[in-house]
Amino acid sequence: MRSHQITIKDIAKTLGISISTVSRALKNHPDISEETKLQVKSLARKLNYEPNALALSLRKNKSNTIGVIIPQIVHHFFSSVISGMEDIAYERGYNIMMCQSNELYEREIINSQTLLSNRVDGVLVSVSKHTLDFEHFRSFMNQGIPMVFFDRVCPDILTDRVIINDEEGGFLATEYLIQIGCKKIALFSAPQNLLIGQGRLAGYTRALRQYKMDIDPKMIIHCDTSELAWSLTADFITRHPEVDGIFAVNDSTAISTIQVLQKMNKKVPDDISVVGFGDGPNALICSPTLTTIEQKGYEIGMEAVKLLVYKIENETSPDSFQTKVITPNLIVRESTRRKFIHSANG
């Protein structure tokens, strides 16, 4: 049986004083005598009194709760994001109410209603893959509830955003391959209808251009899964034995690529250097460990909450929105190595 939780009323009754006195005593109101304060506080502690956050929220019209809508919790990137969110939210005195859309448009709508119903102070959203209509997000805007999109942003709705700079990531990976002396660098790319595909390709080409290397379309193939890597790599390398560097758009593709290369008796990194993108846990488990681009999920989560809490706690003009672009880092590990440079005048 659920025994009722202690309220200020209980304390008031036991002490023979009014509930308003108890309320004031608990929050150190200057009007209350030290003696009463002491009495109230010690009884509260003794009875394990915990203020009813629901009553407070109702009264103050503020729930100190942040709603999160995320496609899939199990993806390492997203769980790092949530972890970052939770840490900052905790620091700032907010709770996280978490909903996963499971990449379903319908569920995203219900999630939005749930958060609206629970009067969250703000929402953090990464849009489901299958969401094409964004009306359900507008209700937050209409109600004046601050919103921050992260990673998968909604192009049609003006809000704060936190995204990673994919172009810069592609540039960093490619530039590093160039700097360690690779002469023929392939891109194992994602489809160009995806923003990440576009961005990472753009970074790749910018690096080649900047270092005056030619951009060979034959060096860019669509290969963005472990399966594709297993089926395409051997043939690709056989046809282009001059390739000495590969930038793959994600870690699992990069790792599978390395495995195929090893099966072909190509040495990684001695013959071919490989860079991935993501820096998930398997980048450390594979052998050689993977040089990769850090996607900074944890930081994205932290930044999203910071932006949101700022919006919640400060009256900003309703049409000023910022986009926070997180710059990814290159993490150098064992799958890349500087080429031995033959002396020109041997």
Next chain:
Amino acid sequence: MRSHQITIKDIAKTLGISISTVSRALKNHPDISEETKLQVKSLARKLNYEPNALALSLRKNKSNTIGVIIPQIVHHFFSSVISGMEDIAYERGYNIMMCQSNELYEREIINSQTLLSNRVDGVLVSVSKHTLDFEHFRSFMNQGIPMVFFDRVCPDILTDRVIINDEEGGFLATEYLIQIGCKKIALFSAPQNLLIGQGRLAGYTRALRQYKMDIDPKMIIHCDTSELAWSLTADFITRHPEVDGIFAVNDSTAISTIQVLQKMNKKVPDDISVVGFGDGPNALICSPTLTTIEQKGYEIGMEAVKLLVYKIENETSPDSFQTKVITPNLIVRESTRRKFIHSANG
């Protein structure tokens, strides 16, 4: 600016009727005329009315929210657990308020207070590594708030529990190695002060005993991380070249072990079969893909919520608690293979 969210009062005023009529109309109370119902409902829809869950919770003394305290969201196992929780909670009409302890005892205490304050209907807890004192959990018990421990349970507090059968997992892994014809099976084990270490070892020995194979203490070494696998495997195999099967207590250890074996020119699975434990994402990424024990995080999460919701919604006798033991599965992949059996009468 936060424009005020629509309440039944607004609807009542616009329609010139009382708030109780609106309240009843919205929930299809039989007393209300069809006409009024229609009017109310259409206006509610038009104004995007969402019932205030906070007010409801306060009134009904039920928040429809489940509190979760989890050590680290980023671990694949825990994020699968949360995913399972969220899916079932959604199905049953509950929200998830999520707190991570980051393995800190102090933070776990604060998390508990937060959930108490927010009047959650029940809590799901996996205990932090550093928690030795469990008093903070007793407040839930004392308040009659149902609690379910999962994975890392608290031995001192009587509650419902959901755990995985580590002994059975160890047995399944070892039995499979025996069945495919391995004659000398090593255990790369976790320390025996951990429950998982004890359980998986117990399963290993039970399998050997059941199949009348002898238990050689030299075949059991403490090796439960990638690092240890890298430093210990080569030497171990050199000293015991007869080993033809290895059961490692987790996937990352198993994968690193395979990599060392490959470096030593041992073929996996032809020379040595390897089984892991966990079935995280890297079990599919490594090469050969890893035969492993499925830890069923998603299912653990689902079961925990089912148990909890049952406790919340049914008056059960306060001293009847169940422990749900999840039986792990063996997932056969490429890192194990049946030995070729030489015909006895060649």
Next chain:
DNA sequence: ATGAAAGCGCTAACAG
């Protein structure tokens, strides 16, 4: 220095 009362949004017993 303390108490009484109103009200946050909603439901439900009671009264017509």
Next chain:
DNA sequence: CTGTTAGCGCTTTCAT
């Protein structure tokens, strides 16, 4: 069929 009222736990004005 509909309205009035009390109350969930708390804060805050207004009295005293």
